[in-house]
Amino acid sequence: MKQVLDFEKPVVELRGKIEELKRLTEDSEMDLSQEIETLEQRLENLEEDVYDRLTPWNRVQLARHPERPTTLDYIQAMFTDFIELHGDRLYGDDEAIVAGIAKYKGMPVTIVGHQRGKDTKENLRRNFGMPHPEGYRKALRMMKQADKFNRPIVCFIDTKGAYPGKAAEERGQSEAIARNLMEMAGLEVPVVCIVIGEGGSGGALALGVGDHIHMLENSTYSVISPEGAAALLWKDSNLAQHAAETMKITSYDLKKLGIIDTVITEIRGGAHRDIEAQAANIDKVLQKSLESLKKLGKDELLEARWKKYKQIGDYTDLPL
């Protein structure tokens, strides 16, 4: 049973009604095919209405959907020979981040990604996909290894943010994130980042310095959660829906702002409706990305990365 979000209730209800009618016709002599056809047409229109005109808040809800495919789902669907590797060699193994090596269409790659759980037990183990410094340091260790062996890196981004905890601060959350930003900038292999769920602030960015950044259609990328923004700016976290619009956090917003390269089309109703089909959509974009990046020499790659990030932002000069 898929969890139903509030805005998709009319669709689910109508679908239920149609199924009920179909069952009725099976059990009786009545011919309701005309009615069913009309209702199916109405369902088609309603689905279009609901799913093809998603508000930013609807997309936030989809990005947070408990059944939304995670990094490990996509690793399983898109890569072969995956071997997970653990630990930062300094403190511990943070399961809010998974990392390892695999093959992508025969080519060796390193994969790093945030990992949420789909139920409470797994979420506790994964700390809801909110890493501590050791998670970021593990990620960096794997990326440095990829650099040594000349393997492209694929990063899956899916986190509410870096964990705001006492131990995280003591062990240098800021330093861990900052170091990843800087070290990723210097990697001499192609780095492709794909936002698959929530891209929450610095905690997302720490796996996000790529040559290409792609976003699933219903994922978000933001400096602060809509709830946090509403609380901070208007002292009222109930204005989160409004903040989701104002803060410009959807894939289409980021494309417009010149930050991301591609919006990856999602299955109607959200990626969780069909993981295989969604993985195939991602696959097409990733393949193209890696093919174009592999053509660049090391210097070209680094120069292009610098230019990509240097141009982000908006400013002007005061008239003299």
Place this chain on the structure above:
Amino acid sequence: MLKDIFNKKRKYASIPSQEGKQEVPEGVMQKCPGCHKIYYRKELERNLNVCPHCGYHHQQNAFERIKSLVEEDSFEEWDKYMVSTNPLGFPEYEAKLEKDRQKSGLNEAVVTGKGMIGNNETAIAVMDARFRMGSMGSVVGEKIANAIEQARKEKLPFIIFTASGGARMQEGVLSLMQMTKTSVAIQRLHADGGLMISVMTHPTTGGVSASFASLGDFNFAEPGALIGFAGRRIIEQTIREKLPDDFQTAEFLLKHGQLDGVIHRHDLKNKLATILNIHKPGGENS
């Protein structure tokens, strides 16, 4: 009655303390948050905004900082007229920027340029918490990245003084991406063998703490400065426990191995000059 145990009625009247009663004339006098003593602003300024009684480090604004470190008339400012736009069309953002321009006399929350520290020509960036709490939007990110790149090209050491509440909310994800922009610039500086010193002043938090502030060859802080990634209240709500008083202070970070040192403002110029000298090409002879 149980109710009586929790009687809230006070049995005494509270009289404002002697210090509380003293009026503090705006602009002329200043009350120290550290020891609650009151003194002339002039006296404070002469002492580099450090309380002469308890050593509390008041914030220095960008030009006070530059004046206290850089040889007179040697400072050349970069990107002085760069100002923010309102890229997200955020309500009231322009008005807030204008208000802070008037209040601070600055065009944005960071001043960048180059000047002489002792006999070392140095690229400098100084953040100013009076402007939008020193938050980082497109202009702050761009000016800092430009300064780092200029330092790299001119082979100058780069020193940054951070003072920031973090990202500039009104510029949304564009402000987040300035963390990346500045960090990529720093990577290029380090790759070319450039020297970077970060001095974290009160406060250095959020996206600034989690990018350039932490990326120096040397990371120092001023005494008592608040430094951290997440806000204290958010952490307390998340872990449901009270945090120690010294949590996220410069001294706390030093104890946890996150800083090279905590430097009193009176010693700052000398220490920086020494480090610059040690790294000067041919430094063994100078």
